[in-house]
Amino acid sequence: MNPYVKQPGATVMVVDDVPASRYAMGAVLRRAGHDVVPVASAGEALIELDVRLRAGALPDVALVDVGLPDMSGFELCRRVKARPSTAALPVVHFSATAIEAGDRCRGLDAGADAYLTVPAEPKEIQAVVQAAVRRARRRTATEALAHWLTLLSEAIVTVQTARCLGELADAAAAGASRLMGMPAVVFVIGPDGEAHHGTSRNRLALSDADAYQEAARLITRIAGGRGGVHSTVVPAALWPTGLFRPGAQDDAHLVLASAQEGRARVCIATPARAAPPRSGAGPCRHAAAPRGASGHDEPADARRHDVALPVAALPAERLAQATALAAEPLLMYQEERNVALTLQHSFLPLPHRLPDVPGVDLVVRYVPASRQAEIGGDFYAALRTRGGVLTAVGDVVGHSLDAATVMVEIRHALRAYCVEESGPGALAERLDRMLLHYHPEVTATVCLALVDPGSGRVRIANAGHIPPVIVRDGGGAEYVPVDGPLLGLGLDRPGPSELVLGPGDRLLMVTDGLIETRGVDLGTSMEQLRTAAADAPAGLDALCDTLLGRFGCDQEDDIAMLALRLG
Template sequence: MTDDVKQSDTTVMVVDDVPTNRYAMGAVLRRAGHHVVPVASAGEALSELDIRLRAGALPDVALVDVGLPDMSGFELCRRVKSTPSTAALPVVHFSATAVDTRDRCRGLDAGADAFLSVPAEPREIQAVVHAAVRRARRRTEAEALAHRLTLLSQAVITVQTARCLGELADAAAAGASRLTGTPAVVFVIGPDGEAHHGTSRSRLALSDAGPHQAAARLITRIADRRAGVHSTVVPAPLWPTGLFRPGARDDAHLVLASTTEGRAQVCIATPASAAPRRGAGNCATGRDGLADDRRPIAAFPAERLAEATALAAEPLLMYQAERDIALTLQHSFLPQPHRLPHLPGVDLVVRYVPASRQTEIGGDFYAALPTRDGVLTAVGDVVGHSLDAATVMVEIRHALRAYCVEESDPRALAERLDRMLLHYHPDVTATVCLALLDPGTGRVRIANAGHIPPVIMRAEGKAEYVDVGGPLLGLALERPEPSELVLNPEDRLLMVTDGLIETRGIDLTTSMEQLRTAAAGAPPGLDALCDTLLGCFGHDREDDIAMLALRLG
């Protein structure tokens, strides 16, 4: 016998209605070290298979006499092979009479793996059984390998499409759980030590963050920013209780991965009982610090998944750092509501809501500035989503502050901003709506550069968009004259960026009508107006939201 099939691990079912034949065949197999299960008929064989199937202990091979009394060995084989739960069981037909070519072909057509003519030498019987078992085990291993590779590829694809570090950790934990068949917890730790964790179980299963924080600190000490992929086992007394199963204390098998740059440290943790027995201790790594490609991919699926998660975490960490910088830039240059300048004769409320954390930062802004001719308000958006967009937003806002010291006409200001953008950022476009309000008369002049027009809400409960348009900034196109209207003391004027209402797959005209309807039905007051609209439209947005509402004070 070769080392891939051991007789002591092999159970053979012998199906023969003649007791002496069953005894003789069984004796040959037992002497070779096999476990033998003798049965006397096809019906008894099917019943025995059913019992063993429920117990999870199917035989490794069935030797079936062709001439059984209740049904032929061919029909028994056909039934076994047509049942999904027993289809992989190797069947070897044997007979002392049905030995011609036609009989052998009938057996093969029924799904048999081999045909044995008896009487036969013991060595031949053993060789046929061994060959059938070897083929079946290799086929089963190949199917298991394909299944593991499929699960691994699905997990890697899900990990690579994650939009944020929390989503990445959850995807990796779900994939690791499917690969190992056990609960899994995944930690993604950035260069600043900030840890994001994901679990294959419900987040409600462990509401206390303490165990996750303790595990993250332990992982950081073990990893020590070591590049590559390696694994270790943490004894239960050192591993936080309940991370895998509520109240359970488990040894933890940790697979740790870090890319060469070392910005992201990933740890996949599973109960140590699920860890592969092969390669105990640290697994091999290549010169690049990643898993050695000479090893079978599916033999170490958790290591490969950890490696893919670490690679996917790198750009997300870089994006998060850029996003944090852009948010800081926006918040530092946008006036906070409690720091807005005092504007006599005008009540003003602003709102600024950054996009959802998994989306890119935008270039939305608002401004409220005193001028010699009244109060100038502006709401705008730099086209694009990046740190560059946020930077250009700051430039536009500061340019507007500088220009309005000597010039207050909205159209003239839009033209100046257009020239500034063309000169310094010829590849960038932006939208802006500018409104100049004279608090003494209520007269408002509005210029628009490709932006959503303002909504005016009259005292009688009606809301309508101001009829004002114009090309985007950065296109060097002629601008129309500003629109004019008179704001009464009970009226409110609302200016917003499209992040409030723009929804993928919905026409902007439809969204604008929904906004107008909601504004018309909003309760009195500026704060109530803004809060109502944010409650209607401001959830999980893919773009920043800037709002400015005013009325005569």
């Protein structure tokens, strides 16, 4: 409500114990278009305020006679101003006898907004009442705006820290619900039409996925190719049933926004029955029926309201705009992540494509990080060489498409090098030199193991990686004591370690994504892994599945595993 525009008639409570005076004051106010609530005492005034407070209909101003019989008008004012629920109510004192400057000062000290000496001219009474109401409404509007801006800033901070599009939609829905005081559903729609939705906590989740898809299609059609921020009201007949309240049909008030690049489109949807009024320069303009993305006219019942984003724009529109801006980098990251995953899945051999070596059983697992985490450069390899089966598990340091690309190069280099050289120590040195030459800013970890199926002899070289675990057939498990510097540092490397695998022994190689947890010492996690491996059921698949079930849920990094056993 604009406090600078002349307001319609107010509700005025007149507190005076003299019936004739109360009638006269009421008559003046009624002629000015105000509603009057006559009250004969301070106690009756407090009771009337309580009743109206419960009904949500407090008067706009109270005119209080100073000389009330049960309590002075000054004390009544103090009590009204001391209660948080009525503190904002403007109080105007009046008196025909207490007319000295000290009386007026006493009234103002009690918290009154003005002081009238009666009898007074009707125009003066009307002007004082209007001024008190105007100041109160301006103060209320300012406090509401400050409250909205506080909620808006909190919502935007939460939105900007979202790690994925689903989390972004949930954060925006929660913020919109707090801002607007009603259930909210938020849609984030990518350029390919894929929609992510989030709901506020004060609505029951709708299990019907088709309803969300139907709403997303409708939003895309309404938005068309328009950029910026605009709003529209969709009648209940066109909006999916139950999206705001289970089983209920509601008109939907939509606030749509897209970033400058136009990649992400955001829609904040709330029930239109209580759509908040616009706080800006004048009413919304009603545009002609818009055209959808297909070029066909939208239904005439979809009423669009163009928004020019005035200085004091509705907070929901600001939130929609901030959500659209926050969605842009998440969409770009999602595309990059999909490319990286495609690279990894393309170049990591599927289980049925692992080398078939008589006397050797191999099992591999690869689990990408949870959707909100970045993709990394984890890999495994199993290659047949002249010296036996060469197995490798490694991780390029970093989380990006670049890390996945370097991972592919390392795997290709390893495949090429092992044609002539199968020794794990020599291969680690060559990979180290390759990284230094082509990617001097990149480091990687890798563990290489060359297994001779005939003798069971295993030679292992380690470059900054978690050492492999030997799970003995007779029970127990231990790490192989082998270490060395990361690839890409150009440092001297110790010679490989050697051991012999007995029949039934299992060699387990993993990346740190399996066990690394923020805030937990890696040594503690490694010991937990060793214990779990020792207690795992027999078999390679059982070993890998047991460890993934124990450690691999919602990890923030990729997981690569390779398990080997001599047949």
